[in-house]
Amino acid sequence: MSQTQNYIDTTAMFRKYAHSARMLLALDSIVFGFDGEELKLLLIKRNFEPEKGKWSLMGGFLEENEDLELATNRILYDLTGLKDVYFEELKAFGKVDRDPLERTISICFFALINIHAHDQDLAKAQNAFWISLKDRPNLVFDHNEMVDLALERLRYRAALHPIGFELLPEKFTIPQLQKLYEAIYDTPLDRRNFSRKILSTKLLIDTGEKNENSATKKAILYKLDQTKYQSQFNAFHYFMSDASR
Amino acid sequence: MSQTQNYIDTTAMFRKYAHSARMLLALDSIVFGFDGEELKLLLIKRNFEPEKGKWSLMGGFLEENEDLELATNRILYDLTGLKDVYFEELKAFGKVDRDPLERTISICFFALINIHAHDQDLAKAQNAFWISLKDRPNLVFDHNEMVDLALERLRYRAALHPIGFELLPEKFTIPQLQKLYEAIYDTPLDRRNFSRKILSTKLLIDTGEKNENSATKKAILYKLDQTKYQSQFNAFHYFMSDASR
DNA sequence: TTAAAATTGTGTCAAAATAACACGTTTCGA
DNA sequence: TCGAAACGTGTTATTTTGACACAATTTTAA
Numbered sequence: 144m145s146q147t148q149n150y151i152d153t154t155a156m157f158r159k160y161a162h163s164a165r166m167l168l169a170l171d172s173i174v175f176g177f178d179g180e181e182l183k184l185l186l187i188k189r190n191f192e193p194e195k196g197k198w199s200l201m202g203g204f205l206e207e208n209e210d211l212e213l214a215t216n217r218i219l220y221d222l223t224g225l226k227d228v229y230f231e232e233l234k235a236f237g238k239v240d241r242d243p244l245e246r247t248i249s250i251c252f253f254a255l256i257n258i259h260a261h262d263q264d265l266a267k268a269q270n271a272f273w274i275s276l277k278d279r280p281n282l283v284f285d286h287n288e289m290v291d292l293a294l295e296r297l298r299y300r301a302a303l304h305p306i307g308f309e310l311l312p313e314k315f316t317i318p319q320l321q322k323l324y325e326a327i328y329d330t331p332l333d334r335r336n337f338s339r340k341i342l343s344t345k346l347l348i349d350t351g352e353k354n355e356n357s358a359t360k361k362a363i364l365y366k367l368d369q370t371k372y373q374s375q376f377n378a379f380h381y382f383m384s385d386a387s388r
Numbered sequence: 389m390s391q392t393q394n395y396i397d398t399t400a401m402f403r404k405y406a407h408s409a410r411m412l413l414a415l416d417s418i419v420f421g422f423d424g425e426e427l428k429l430l431l432i433k434r435n436f437e438p439e440k441g442k443w444s445l446m447g448g449f450l451e452e453n454e455d456l457e458l459a460t461n462r463i464l465y466d467l468t469g470l471k472d473v474y475f476e477e478l479k480a481f482g483k484v485d486r487d488p489l490e491r492t493i494s495i496c497f498f499a500l501i502n503i504h505a506h507d508q509d510l511a512k513a514q515n516a517f518w519i520s521l522k523d524r525p526n527l528v529f530d531h532n533e534m535v536d537l538a539l540e541r542l543r544y545r546a547a548l549h550p551i552g553f554e555l556l557p558e559k560f561t562i563p564q565l566q567k568l569y570e571a572i573y574d575t576p577l578d579r580r581n582f583s584r585k586i587l588s589t590k591l592l593i594d595t596g597e598k599n600e601n602s603a604t605k606k607a608i609l610y611k612l613d614q615t616k617y618q619s620q621f622n623a624f625h626y627f628m629s630d631a632s633r
Numbered sequence: 634t635t636a637a638a639a640t641t642g643t644g645t646c647a648a649a650a651t652a653a654c655a656c657g658t659t660t661c662g663a
Numbered sequence: 664t665c666g667a668a669a670c671g672t673g674t675t676a677t678t679t680t681g682a683c684a685c686a687a688t689t690t691t692a693a
Contacts, residue, residue, distance in 0.1 A: 163449035165410035168482075168493055204408035207491060211482025234477055235495045237413075237456025245405055246452060248413055250480045250495075303548075318670070336652065338671075343650095359669040360659040563641070581681065583642075588679095604640040605688040 169242075169249040170211075170218050171202040171286070173233070173293040176258035176273060177310040179319060182326040183258065183273040184290065185222065186280070190270050193244055194283040200290070201271065202249065211250070219254055222269055224262025229309040230254035231300070233293055241285050249285075253293040255309035301327055303379035305346055308367050316354050316362035317341060328383065344380055346371050414487075414494040415456075415463055416447040416531070418478070418538040421503035421518055422555040424564065427571040428503065428518040429535065430467065431525070435515050438489055439528040445535070446516065447494070456495070464499055467514055469507025474554040475499035476545070478538055486530050494530075498538040500554035546572055548624040550591055553612050561599050561607035562586060573628065589625055591616050 174185035186198050203218045205211065219228045233251040241247065258273065266272070274280065276294070281287065301307050307323050308315075321337045341347065348368050353361035419430035431443050448463045450456065464473045478496040486492065503518065511517070519525065521539070526532065546552050552568050553560075566582045586592065593613050598606035 163412055164452035165412055166450070166452070167405060167408055167410055168413070204405065205411070205482065205493070207409035207411070208484055210484055211480060211493065214482075232479055235456060235480055237450065237459075237495075239453055239455055247405075248450070248456065248493075248495075250482075250493075316670090333652075333654090334670080335654080335672075340651095357659095357669075358661060359667085360661095360671085362670060561641090578681075578683090579641080580643080580683080585680095602640075603690060604638080605642085605690095607641060 164246070167242075167245055167247040168205040169202050169247050170205060170214055171200045171236075171249045171251045171289060172215070172218055172222065172230070173200060173251070173253040173290055174219070174222065175253060175255050175293075175297060175310065176261070177323050177326065178258050178273070180322065180326070181275045181277070182323075183275050184279065185266060185271050186274050186282070188270045188272065189283070193242075197283045198274075198280045199283040200286045201269065215252055222266065222271060223254075223256055224265035225256060225260065228254050228256055229306065231296070233289070233296055236285055236289065238285065249289075251289050251293070253297060255297075255306060257310060257312050259312060298327060302381065302383040304376060305344070305367075305372060305380075305382065307382070308346075308372070314350055314352065314364040314366050316364055317347075318362050319354075324383070340382065344375070346375070409491070412487075412490055412492040413450040414447050414492050415450060415459055416445045416481075416494045416496045416534060417460070417463055417467065417475070418445060418496070418498040418535055419464070419467065420498060420500050420538075420542060420555065421506070422568050422571065423503050423518070425567065425571070426520045426522070427568075428520050429524065430511065430516050431519050431527070433515045433517065434528070438487075442528045443519075443525045444528040445531045446514065460497055467511065467516060468499075468501055469510040470501060470505065473499050473501055474551065476541070478534070478541055481530055481534065483530065494534075496534050496538070498542060500542075500551060502555060502557050504557060543572060547626065547628040549621060550589070550612075550617060550625075550627065552627070553591075553617070559595055559597065559609040559611050561609055562592075563607050564599075569628070577628075585627065589620070589627075591620070 176183045176185060185201065187201050189195050189197055189199050201218065201222045203214070203221070205214045209217075215230060216226065216228070219230065220226055230252045233253050235248060235250050237248040239246065241249070279290065282290065297306075301324070307320065307327065310323055311319060317338050318334075320341060321332055321334065324337070325332055346368050347365040350364045350366050352364040354364055355361060421428045421430060430446065432446050434440050434442055434444050446463065446467045448459070448466070450459050454462075460475060461471065461473070464475065465471055475497045478498050480493060480495045482493040484491065486494070524535065527535065542551075546569070552565065552572065555568055556564060562583050563579070565586060566577055566579065569582070570577055591613050592610040595609045595611055597609040599609055600606060
């Protein structure tokens, strides 16, 4: 039966649970960004021990008097300078030897941000860089595993929920959105079917403006219907009609 | 910048991370079972402090030298007597005041088991009982929230992946499977469309036997094609064609 | 012995969604 | 001004879905 339910029998408020180990609780973040062409990761070139000089994810420790949710937001703010970042919990990583210095359980989450909106200075202060997924370096500890799983989860979630919008600027074109989906799934999509699929969700509002940065026909700039986005979030559609099925 | 990345600069193996809090790490399990008619929860009538006498989920603490995965299996074994139980991680719960005695982070998971296969004696030894979801009592701490989320996740997952089979005996009929899905989604389904949908997945193998317990026409007993189940697990189908969309 | 009731297996058909593909328009610059 | 590149919209055959009907099996009661 080992240590299951090993509470000690006491009503005194300041007695503690017996026999069980206290350990460090880390929060590690996989931050995805999109620059219009490629999917990128915000990674840290470590200038501190352990594994100084190597690449890793951004992380931090949970404080004694800090809610988990709050700590996650704090870490994302420290890294990107952004508040109200979209993130989801990924998984807890807890192998005994995953951190060489001390037993540490990591609760891992992934975040999606608009790469242009985020504070580049803050990232530089953290020695962080945007790295294309395809040039992904080897990471310390079990961080490679974390990124693999985050990418898998991103694909899973983006196929069913409109989270891809979190990676785009406020106003965007349908071809830009398509490029994002092609980057996420690393596969080409049919332009016409994609457009029909996206428009059928009625999540996009035509701003009346056009993308002036184009060298050819200027595409319509849309924005997200925030109300519908919130309310339809869990009513899953297939956003991936062509591939990944 | 608070405590983000507050590693101390040292190469000595036995130095520890500075300044950060160590805390208890609990593992709480939501165990779903199916008796042929209703979806049930395996709950504990607490005969220990804190909150003695009240209902709660089964849980335990992570040990110093124990992998997270291993601890989860240990706790499920202690509760059900089963090994190789199907489970998924749900979410980490970490509000500062969620446990009155001491700061405890709970990593929560939900498990699916065949209610008849599990060891009733072991459950009794833990003071655990199968409670119909509809008669769910109030639970201690944040356990209500955990169950709510687990049910939501179960519905989400079962709509896309064939995890429902984990709740059934090895041999089962299509009407039994339909009752399970109706219990999970709390909604009636069309018998004919359901059958067509399930058979189209080619996941079922006709055993040649029939359900002898029936008072009317005996339904065909199927078993799961384990090979296909494993390989197709992540190639999501809609298992819920009628409702929940 | 037979008819009724309950349950199971299979089939039909119209509507909707999907996948593959075609055509015309806008924009810039050669 | 003409061609190339990118954008917006349309067509059509096929597949999938949702709403049904009907026949077969088994037990029970008339």
